[in-house]
Amino acid sequence: xxxxxxxxxxxxxxxxxxxxxxxxxxxxxxxxxxxxxxxxxxxxxxxxxxxxxxxxxxxxxxxxxxxxxxxxxxxxxxxxxxxxxxxxxxxxxxxxxxxxxxxxxxxxxxxxxxxxxxxxxxxxxxxxxxxxxxxxxxxxxxxxxxxxxxxxxxxxxxxxxxxxxxxxxxxxxxxxxxxxxxxxxxxxxxxxxxxxxxxxxxxxxxxxxxxxxxxxxxxxxxxxxxxxxxxxxxxxxxxxxxxxxxxxxxxxxxxxxxxxxxxxxxxxxxxxxxxxxxxxxxxxxxxxxxxxxxxxxxxxxxxxxxxxxxxxxxxxxxxxxxxxxxxxxxxxxxxxxxxxxxxxxxxxxxxxxxxxxxxxxxxxxxxxxxxxxxxxxxxxxxxxxxxxxxxxxxxxxxxxxxxxxxx
Amino acid sequence: xxxxxxxxxxxxxxxxxxxxxxxxxxxxxxxxxxxxxxxxxxxxxxxxxxxxxxxxxxxxxxxxxxxxxxxxxxxxxxxxxxxxxxxxxxxxxxxxxxxxxxxxxxxxxxxxxxxxxxxxxxxxxxxxxxxxxxxxxxxxxxxxxxxxxxxxxxxxxxxxxxxxxxxxxxxxxxxxxxxxxxxxxxxxxxxxxxxxxxxxxxxxxxxxxxxxxxxxxxxxxxxxxxxxxxxxxxxxxxxxxxxxxxxxxxxxxxxxxxxxxxx
Numbered sequence: 001x002x003x004x005x006x007x008x009x010x011x012x013x014x015x016x017x018x019x020x021x022x023x024x025x026x027x028x029x030x031x032x033x034x035x036x037x038x039x040x041x042x043x044x045x046x047x048x049x050x051x052x053x054x055x056x057x058x059x060x061x062x063x064x065x066x067x068x069x070x071x072x073x074x075x076x077x078x079x080x081x082x083x084x085x086x087x088x089x090x091x092x093x094x095x096x097x098x099x100x101x102x103x104x105x106x107x108x109x110x111x112x113x114x115x116x117x118x119x120x121x122x123x124x125x126x127x128x129x130x131x132x133x134x135x136x137x138x139x140x141x142x143x144x145x146x147x148x149x150x151x152x153x154x155x156x157x158x159x160x161x162x163x164x165x166x167x168x169x170x171x172x173x174x175x176x177x178x179x180x181x182x183x184x185x186x187x188x189x190x191x192x193x194x195x196x197x198x199x200x201x202x203x204x205x206x207x208x209x210x211x212x213x214x215x216x217x218x219x220x221x222x223x224x225x226x227x228x229x230x231x232x233x234x235x236x237x238x239x240x241x242x243x244x245x246x247x248x249x250x251x252x253x254x255x256x257x258x259x260x261x262x263x264x265x266x267x268x269x270x271x272x273x274x275x276x277x278x279x280x281x282x283x284x285x286x287x288x289x290x291x292x293x294x295x296x297x298x299x300x301x302x303x304x305x306x307x308x309x310x311x312x313x314x315x316x317x318x319x320x321x322x323x324x325x326x327x328x329x330x331x332x333x334x335x336x337x338x339x340x341x342x343x344x345x346x347x348x349x350x351x352x353x354x355x356x357x358x359x360x361x362x363x364x365x366x367x368x369x370x371x372x373x374x375x376x377x378x379x380x381x382x383x384x385x386x387x388x389x390x391x392x393x394x395x396x397x398x399x400x401x402x403x404x405x406x407x
Numbered sequence: 408x409x410x411x412x413x414x415x416x417x418x419x420x421x422x423x424x425x426x427x428x429x430x431x432x433x434x435x436x437x438x439x440x441x442x443x444x445x446x447x448x449x450x451x452x453x454x455x456x457x458x459x460x461x462x463x464x465x466x467x468x469x470x471x472x473x474x475x476x477x478x479x480x481x482x483x484x485x486x487x488x489x490x491x492x493x494x495x496x497x498x499x500x501x502x503x504x505x506x507x508x509x510x511x512x513x514x515x516x517x518x519x520x521x522x523x524x525x526x527x528x529x530x531x532x533x534x535x536x537x538x539x540x541x542x543x544x545x546x547x548x549x550x551x552x553x554x555x556x557x558x559x560x561x562x563x564x565x566x567x568x569x570x571x572x573x574x575x576x577x578x579x580x581x582x583x584x585x586x587x588x589x590x591x592x593x594x595x596x597x598x599x600x601x602x603x604x605x606x607x608x609x610x611x612x613x614x615x616x617x618x619x620x621x622x623x624x625x626x627x628x629x630x631x632x633x634x635x636x637x638x639x640x641x642x643x644x645x646x647x648x649x650x651x652x653x654x655x656x657x658x659x660x661x662x663x664x665x666x667x668x669x670x
Contacts, residue, residue: 032466058475059462074544082475196435198545249431298457348456
């Protein structure tokens with residue numbers, strides 16, 4: 001075979017069995033979502049996450065944001081600036097009274113207020129998308145699960161690993177044993193920032209020890225859920241430590257935490273979160289006996305052990321060097337891009353992860369598609385984070401009782 | 408007290424200087440301002456598939472894309488400067504033009520598939536303006552924000568001074584230009600690489616590097632305009648009249664024009 005023949009052969013074989021994972025639904029990752037019927041939504045909570053949701057909703061067809069809601073006036077007006085013709089409401093009660101026809105409510109308020117907003121929206125017969133973590137107490141999380149079950153409406157928890165096309169691709173590799181057995185798990189979220197927001201105490205709920213789940217809850221829940229999904233298991237024990245390493249400004253909420261989670265299988269997950277350092281940002285690692293997956297939300301890589309079998313498509317794959325390790329880039333749309341010799345153009349997600357969260361939710365609302373991340377999954381992830389927070393605060397090793405997950 | 412914060416974004420370093428009494432508050436609002444820079448980097452970059460620009464490139468030829476007010480404002484300015492500069496500035500320059508802006512619908516459209524958008528000559532300025540807007544909303548009266556030292560906007564004045572003096576090094580000398588609520592942007596055909604055989608700015612109408620007329624500085628009412636015009640005027644110095652009519656001041660840095668004040 002000449003090199004060209006070889007490339008064409010490999011390209012053709014991408015559609016074959018060896019490249020099953022690459023030829024996944026990811027070809028659709030860059031296609032724009034168009035609801036099959038007009039759907040109207042309202043956003044409650046116009047902070048940074050809420051505004052990001054508005055930016056992604058604006059890209060979708062047949063989806064209208066009819067109203068935005070925030071108790072803080074400056075937040076409300078900044079939400080309204082980002083969506084044309086949306087009405088503004090100060091409370092969820094006024095929103096639901098003023099917009100009886102709205103199909104779905106997106107909840108992006110502070111974590112400890114999710115229950116109140118979600119219960120009101122579900123009681124009014126609305127589908128609900130609720131940001132992660134689901135709640136800041138187990139009671140609240142269970143109440144949301146009960147309300148979601150009783151309503152019969154679509155309820156999706158905004159944990160974005162399960163909806164992310166790169167993570168779904170990695171999940172397929174994982175399920176087909178491409179890195180064989182996991183031997184160690186490691187994840188982190190590092191981003192140097194004070195976590196303070198202006199001067200309004202209401203906006204600084206993350207730094208309020210009476211309601212905040214701290215770094216392990218606000219940053220960790222999303223990441224821990226990736227492991228829950230991949231391993232189909234929840235950790236059974238957790239220990240940890242936390243400290244104020246940089247932001248010694250009178251706060252009580254730790255700016256740096258580390259936690260160790262134990263799984264029944266014997267696996268251990270080491271988790272580190274810091275707002276005092278930015279090195280290597282946010283990622284989850286699954287280290288297996290035949291390779292390692294590194295997932296970093298809009299990017300993903302597969303690192304193979306030297307003794308792992310080589311698949312045909314790998315010769316053709318896009319690679320990136322990380323010091324002494326070479327990662328195969330996990331690429332959405334790989335089949336199509338490979339056919340056009342444009343594999344490199346496919347590095348990174350076509351839309352931010354939140355886009356896929358909203359898209360899957362709206363597919364459930366308009367097409368009856370299966371919910372990708374349920375209220376129950378939201379409860380279990382929140383419960384793990386809540387116990388981890390207690391372990392970090394107390395310095396004790398704690399058991400994560402399965403009873404916490406039962407409603 | 409003076410507090411300095413920095414953020415890596417848009418392939419450079421943004422630096423923010425704040426003046427006030429409450430450090431916790433200054434840090435919080437300063438971070439919120441720099442978060443705007445990060446946010447707009449994510450939307451405007453050509454180097455990520457998940458940016459708004461990538462979305463427009465993928466879908467903007469099939470249908471008009473409605474934009475929120477802030478984003479539309481940016482594209483509106485792009486169109487204004489393109490028209491006023493006779494095409495010397497064009498965010499679609501890589502593909503010989505092809506972006507239409509609809510003011511009535513507040514939407515943009517690409518005239519054909521394959522139009523590439525490059526907001527590299529205006530994005531930094533726009534991000535600085537959005538960041539400064541956050542500071543203004545929070546009641547900050549004195550601040551200076553620069554992106555990679557090529558575009559800078561100053562709010563208010565340091566105590567006892569009339570505006571912020573920004574020292575510009577060019578042609579072997581230095582000069583100081585005063586800013587008080589206005590922005591300054593510097594540009595040169597060769598950027599920092601004075602020895603490069605070919606400059607980095609292309610004349611979109613000719614598809615080749617622009618004539619080299621030496622380094623310039625542009626002072627404007629806001630950073631978006633300063634950034635865009637500093638490119639437009641290096642590409643086509645003939646657009647100076649149009650620029651001046653839009654409130655833009657041009658300083659040709661190697662013509663030995665005097666400083667506004669001694670350094």
